Amino acid sequence: MKVSIKVNGTLYEREVEPRMLLVHFLREELGLTGTNVGCDTSQCGACNVHLNGQVVKSCTCLAVQADGSEVTTIEGLKTNGHLHPMQEAFWEKHGLQCGFCTPGMIMTSVALLQSNPHPTDAEIRHGLEGNLCRCTGYQNIVAAVKAAAEIK
Amino acid sequence: MVAAEEIIGSRIKRREDPRLITGEAKYLEDIQLPGLLHAAILRSPHAHAKIKKIDISKAAKHPGVIAVYTGKDFADVNPMPCAWQAGKVKNNVNTPRVLEIDRVTFTGAGVAVVIAEDRYTAQDALELIHVDYEVLPAVVDAEKATKAGAPQLHENAPSNIALEWTCGTQESTDRALKEADVVVKQRMLNQRLIPTPMETRGCIAQYQAATEEWTVWMTSQAPHVMRLLMTAFVFGVPETKMRVISPQVGGGFGAKIFLYPEYCLMVALSRKIGRPVKWMETRSENYIATTHGRDHITEIEVGAKKDGTITALKVNTYANLGGVLSTIAPGIPTTLYGRMLSGTYRIPNIFCHVYGVYTNTGMVDAYRGAGRPEATYVIERAVDLVAHELGLDPVAIRRKNFIPPDAFPYDPVILNGLKYDSGEYAKALDLALKMLGYESFRKEQAEARKQGRYLGVGFSSYVEICGVAPSAWIGLPGEGWGAGLWESANVRVHLTGKVVVTTGSQSHGQGHETSVAQVVAGELGIAVDDVIVQHSDTLGTPFGYGTYGSRSTAVGTVAVYNSLQKIKEKAKLLGAHMLEAAPEDVVFEDGKVFVKGSPDQSKTIQEIAGAAALAYSLPPGMEPFLDNTSYYDPPNCTFPFGTHICVVEVDKESGEVKIKRYIAIDDVGKVINPMIVEGQVHGGIVQGVAQALWEGAVYDDNGQLLTGSLMDYAIPKADFFPTFETDRTETPTPVNPLGVKGAGETGTIASTPAVVNAIVDALSPFGVKHIDMPVTPPKIWRILQGHGG
Numbered sequence: 001m002k003v004s005i006k007v008n009g010t011l012y013e014r015e016v017e018p019r020m021l022l023v024h025f026l027r028e029e030l031g032l033t034g035t036n037v038g039c040d041t042s043q044c045g046a047c048n049v050h051l052n053g054q055v056v057k058s059c060t061c062l063a064v065q066a067d068g069s070e071v072t073t074i075e076g077l078k079t080n081g082h083l084h085p086m087q088e089a090f091w092e093k094h095g096l097q098c099g100f101c102t103p104g105m106i107m108t109s110v111a112l113l114q115s116n117p118h119p120t121d122a123e124i125r126h127g128l129e130g131n132l133c134r135c136t137g138y139q140n141i142v143a144a145v146k147a148a149a150e151i152k
Numbered sequence: 153m154v155a156a157e158e159i160i161g162s163r164i165k166r167r168e169d170p171r172l173i174t175g176e177a178k179y180l181e182d183i184q185l186p187g188l189l190h191a192a193i194l195r196s197p198h199a200h201a202k203i204k205k206i207d208i209s210k211a212a213k214h215p216g217v218i219a220v221y222t223g224k225d226f227a228d229v230n231p232m233p234c235a236w237q238a239g240k241v242k243n244n245v246n247t248p249r250v251l252e253i254d255r256v257t258f259t260g261a262g263v264a265v266v267i268a269e270d271r272y273t274a275q276d277a278l279e280l281i282h283v284d285y286e287v288l289p290a291v292v293d294a295e296k297a298t299k300a301g302a303p304q305l306h307e308n309a310p311s312n313i314a315l316e317w318t319c320g321t322q323e324s325t326d327r328a329l330k331e332a333d334v335v336v337k338q339r340m341l342n343q344r345l346i347p348t349p350m351e352t353r354g355c356i357a358q359y360q361a362a363t364e365e366w367t368v369w370m371t372s373q374a375p376h377v378m379r380l381l382m383t384a385f386v387f388g389v390p391e392t393k394m395r396v397i398s399p400q401v402g403g404g405f406g407a408k409i410f411l412y413p414e415y416c417l418m419v420a421l422s423r424k425i426g427r428p429v430k431w432m433e434t435r436s437e438n439y440i441a442t443t444h445g446r447d448h449i450t451e452i453e454v455g456a457k458k459d460g461t462i463t464a465l466k467v468n469t470y471a472n473l474g475g476v477l478s479t480i481a482p483g484i485p486t487t488l489y490g491r492m493l494s495g496t497y498r499i500p501n502i503f504c505h506v507y508g509v510y511t512n513t514g515m516v517d518a519y520r521g522a523g524r525p526e527a528t529y530v531i532e533r534a535v536d537l538v539a540h541e542l543g544l545d546p547v548a549i550r551r552k553n554f555i556p557p558d559a560f561p562y563d564p565v566i567l568n569g570l571k572y573d574s575g576e577y578a579k580a581l582d583l584a585l586k587m588l589g590y591e592s593f594r595k596e597q598a599e600a601r602k603q604g605r606y607l608g609v610g611f612s613s614y615v616e617i618c619g620v621a622p623s624a625w626i627g628l629p630g631e632g633w634g635a636g637l638w639e640s641a642n643v644r645v646h647l648t649g650k651v652v653v654t655t656g657s658q659s660h661g662q663g664h665e666t667s668v669a670q671v672v673a674g675e676l677g678i679a680v681d682d683v684i685v686q687h688s689d690t691l692g693t694p695f696g697y698g699t700y701g702s703r704s705t706a707v708g709t710v711a712v713y714n715s716l717q718k719i720k721e722k723a724k725l726l727g728a729h730m731l732e733a734a735p736e737d738v739v740f741e742d743g744k745v746f747v748k749g750s751p752d753q754s755k756t757i758q759e760i761a762g763a764a765a766l767a768y769s770l771p772p773g774m775e776p777f778l779d780n781t782s783y784y785d786p787p788n789c790t791f792p793f794g795t796h797i798c799v800v801e802v803d804k805e806s807g808e809v810k811i812k813r814y815i816a817i818d819d820v821g822k823v824i825n826p827m828i829v830e831g832q833v834h835g836g837i838v839q840g841v842a843q844a845l846w847e848g849a850v851y852d853d854n855g856q857l858l859t860g861s862l863m864d865y866a867i868p869k870a871d872f873f874p875t876f877e878t879d880r881t882e883t884p885t886p887v888n889p890l891g892v893k894g895a896g897e898t899g900t901i902a903s904t905p906a907v908v909n910a911i912v913d914a915l916s917p918f919g920v921k922h923i924d925m926p927v928t929p930p931k932i933w934r935i936l937q938g939h940g941g
Contacts, residue, residue, distance in 0.1 A: 017272070019272070020272075027181075027182075032175070033175070033178070033179075033181070033182035034174065034175015034176065035175065036179065036181070036350075036351070036402070037181070038350045038351065038352075038435065039435040039861070039862045040434050040435045040436055040861070041435065041436075041861045041862050041863045043861075043862035043863060043867075044350060044435075044862060046350055073175065074173075074174065074175035075174070075175050075176075077174075078174065083173070083174070087173040087174065090169070090173050091165055091166070091169045091170070091173055092165060094165075094166065094827045094828070094830075094831050096169060096172055096173065097403070097661035097662070097663070097831055097832075097835065098349070098350065098351070098401065098402045098403035098660055098661030099168070099169075099171075099172030099173075099177055099400070099402065099661070100179065100349075100350040100351040100402025100403060101350045102172050102173060103173075103175045106173065121875065122871070124870070125869075125870040125871035125873075126870075126871050128869070128870040128871075129869050129870065129871055131870075132350065132862070132867050132869065133350065133870075134348055134349055134350050134403055134405070134835070134839075134867065135350075135403055135661050135831075135835045136831060136834060136835050137831075137833075137834030137835045137836075137837055137838035137873070137876070137899075138834075138838070138869075138870040138873065139834045139873075139875060139876055140830075140831060140834065141870065142870065142875075
C-alpha cells in the first residue's frame with residue numbers, strides 16, 4: 001500500500017506492506033533509528049513518537065494508519081541545531097543511563113509539558129506511567145521534566 | 153572549566169549523553185550491512201521433551217527464506233562453555249548448544265532457525281516448521297527436583313544436582329547453635345527475577361571467507377571474553393580470527409555478560425551462508441531465553457545470646473540453576489553468596505550448604521548483585537528475626553553485632569582468606585537514623601496504630617564485595633573462576649596533547665566515558681574534553697574481562713590510573729630534559745613540569761607530549777611518544793557498605809504497601825562523579841524494592857513461564873516510588889590508589905531486606921515474623937485475614 005507521511009517536517013511517500021508497523025517504517029524505510037523497540041506488548045514506551053501532536057506507541061500503530069499524518073521523532077526535536085529544552089534537561093539532570101528508553105521518555109515528557117506546563121512531581125510520575133526505564137529509578141527523569149518545565 | 157584538582161569528585165555532565173538524547177547512538181538493532189539477512193529462532197514450547205523429528209521442508213520453500221537449519225546441522229559446534237564452576241567440588245556440567253539436537257530441558261530452548269531476507273518473512277516461516285516432541289514430565293522447583301521420583305534432566309547429574317558446595321564449619325556451627333540462648337529457624341524464598349534491560353539481546357555476524365575472519369557485533373558486557381569463549385571453546389579457531397564489537401548497549405544488569413547459543417549460531421550461520429546474519433531478540437524471547445536471577449529456597453538457623461549477640465548462622469540453600477548451566481551460573485550461589493553471609497556482623501560460627509540444581513526452567517545466572525543480594529537478604533532478615541525473638545530493637549541488635557572500625561582489615565573466616573578492606577558501619581547507620589528521625593518515627597508509628605494505620609520501618613545494614621579479584625583467589629586454584637580477573641588500560645597522549653584511553657572494560661549505561669576521562673583530566677591537569685575513552689571493541693582495546701560485579705572503577709579505572717602515573721614519570725624525565733634540569737629536581741603539578749619552587753619556568757603536558765611525539769630531542773635511551781599500557785590485578789576485593797531504611801504504610805483493608813520514605817546511605821569509598829554514583833544507587837534501589845514488592849518470575853508445574861512478557865511481569869513504573877533520600881559516608885579503600893570501591897550494585901543489594909523488614913515491622917501487631925517476596929497485596933490480605941486482622 002502507498003502511504004504518505006510527514007516525518008519531522010519532510011513528506012515521505014512509500015509503498016509498504018499493510019502489516020508494517022509504524023516503528024519499522026520509521027527505522028527501516030526512513031533510517032530514523034533513534035526510536036527504539038523495547039517490548040512486543042505495548043508496555044515500555046521506548047518507541048513513543050508524536051502522531052499529529054499526540055504521543056503514540058509506534059510499535060502498536062501500523063504505518064498505513066499514519067497515512068496522511070504528521071509524525072515527530074526524537075530526531076525531529078532539535079530546532080536550528082539546538083537541543084530541545086527537554087533534551088538539555090535530561091542531560092543536565094542525569095535523566096538517562098543506558099539511553100535506550102530515553103528517546104521515548106523524552107517524547108512523552110515533551111507531550112506531558114504541552115498538556116500540563118507546570119506539573120507536580122506526582123503528576124510527572126503519573127504522566128510517565130507508560131514508559132519503562134530500568135536504569136535510573138526515575139528520580140532524575142522526574143527532576144529533568146521539572147527542570148524543563150522551569151526553562152519554558 | 154573545573155580546576156584540575158577538583159575534576160575527580162565533580163558532577164560533570166556525561167559525555168555519552170549527546171548521542172543518546174538525540175537518537176544518534178547506534179545500538180545493535182540500528183546496524184545495517186550490505187546483504188544483511190535476518191534470523192528467527194524456533195523455540196521449544198515444552199519444558200522437558202525429546203525431539204523426535206523436525207520437518208523443515210515447508211519453511212525452506214517459503215518465499216524469501218534463504219535457509220532453515222536444525223541442531224543436527226551444527227553437531228560439529230561445541231556446546232557453550234561453563235566458565236565458572238563452583239570451586240573445589242565436582243560440577244556436573246550441562247550447557248546449551250547453538251540449537252538443541254535431541255532433547256530440551258526448558259521452554260524457550262532453540263531447536264531450529266530460519267534465515268530470510270527480512271524479519272517478517274523469517275517469523276512467518278517459523279510457523280511452517282513442524283517439530284515432533286515426546287513430552288517428558290517436568291520439575292520446576294529446586295528442592296523438589298532433588299527428591300526421589302523427580303524427573304531427571306541429565307544423566308550426569310543424579311537427583312538433578314549440578315553441584316554441592318559448602319563454606320564455613322559445620323561442627324562448630326552446630327555446637328554454637330546447641331549452646332545458644334535462642335535459636336531462630338526460618339524458611340525463606342528469594343524468588344526468581346527477570347533482569348529486563350530495556351534493550352533485548354542481539355547479534356550480527358559477518359564472515360570473510362578469504363581470510364577466514366569474523367566480525368561479530370553483540371549486545372555484550374564483555375566483548376573480549378566473548379571472543380575468547382567463542383573461538384577457543386566453541387569453534388576451535390584462533391582467537392585472532394575474530395573481532396567482537398559491543399555497540400551502544402542498552403543496559404545489561406548481568407544478563408549480557410554471558411555467552412548465549414544465539415551468538416554462536418549467528419557466527420556459524422555467517423560462515424555457512426556467506427552473508428552477514430542478524431538476530432534481534434523479541435521481548436517475549438528475552439523472557440524465556442535470556443538468563444534469570446536469584447531463585448533460592450533457603451532454610452536458616454540463627455543462634456544468639458539473650459543480649460542479642462549472634463553466635464551462629466547455619467544456612468541451607470537450594471539454588472535453581474535452570475535446565476542447563478549459563479556461563480558463570482555455578483559461581484553465583486557459591487562464592488558470591490555463601491562467602492558474604494557474615495554481612496556487617498561478627499559471627500563466630502557460620503556454615504553454608506548449597507545445592508545447585510537443574511530444573512525445567514530458564515537458565516539462572518548473575519543478575520545485578522549476583523549472590524550478594526541473596527546473602528544480604530538472609531543475614532538482614534536473620535538479624536531482625538533474632539531481634540523479634542528477643543524483643544530487641546532492630547537498630548540495637550545491629551549495633552551490638554557490627555564489626556567495629558578498629559577490626560579492619562577484618563577476616564570473616566568464610567571469605568577463604570580475603571578480608572573486608574575498610575568499614576565504618578555504625579557511622580552510616582547513624583547518618584541514616586538522623587535523616588529518618590528514628591525516635592519521632594516510633595512515636596508516629598505508635599500513634600498511627602491507635603488509629604488503625606500500620607506504619608513500619610525496615611533497616612538493612614549491608615556490606616558487599618566488589619572489584620572481585622585477585623586472580624589467584626577467584627581463579628581455578630581457589631574459587632573456580634576459569635580465568636583471571638584483572639583489568640587493563642592503555643593511555644596515549646597524542647602530539648596535540650589530546651589523550652586517548654582504551655580499556656578492556658565495557659560501558660552499557662555506567663558512564664565510563666565520563667568518569668574515566670575525569671581521572672585522566674585530574675591526573676594530567678588537562679580538560680575533560682581533551683580525553684576520549686574508547687571501549688567495547690576487541691580491535692584496538694587491550695584484553696579485559698568486561699563490566700560486571702561493580703568492577704570497572706575498582707579494577708579497570710585503577711589500571712588507567714596506574715598508566716597515568718607511568719606517563720607522568722616519563723613526562724617528568726622529558727620535561728626535565730627540556731628544562732635542562734635534573735630529573736630528580738622537577739615535579740609534575742597541574743599539568744606542568746617544573747623545577748621544584750620555580751613554577752614560572754615550566755613545560756606543559758601538551759608541550760611535553762608534542763616533544764615526545766616529534767622526538768627531535770629526547771634524553772638518551774628514551775623511546776618516542778607518551779604511551780603506556782597497564783594490567784591491574786588488585787591485591788584484594790573492595791567491600792562497599794551502608795544502611796538503607798525503608799518506611800512503609802500497609803493498608804489493612806487492601807493489603808497494599810505504600811513506600812512513604814526511602815533513605816539510602818552508601819559508602820562506596822572515594823567517588824569520582826557523585827552524579828553518576830547517585831544514579832546508580834537510584835536505579836539499584838528500584839530493582840531491589842521491585843523484588844520485595846512486585847517482581848517474580850512464575851513457572852507453572854509444566855515449566856511454562858506464566859510471567860512471559862511485560863504485561864505479566866511487574867517492572868516498576870515511575871509512580872511506584874517516593875523521592876529517595878540519599879547521602880554518603882566516604883571510607884576510602886586501602887586496596888587501590890584511587891580509594892574507590894564500586895557503586896553499581898549497592899542499591900539492589902541493600903534495598904530488598906529493608907523493604908521486607910519494614911513490612912514485617914508494620915504487621916508485627918498481627919504476629920507476623922516473616923513474609924515471603926514479592927509481598928503483594930493479596931499475600932498481606934490473606935495473612936491479615938488469617939490473623940483475624
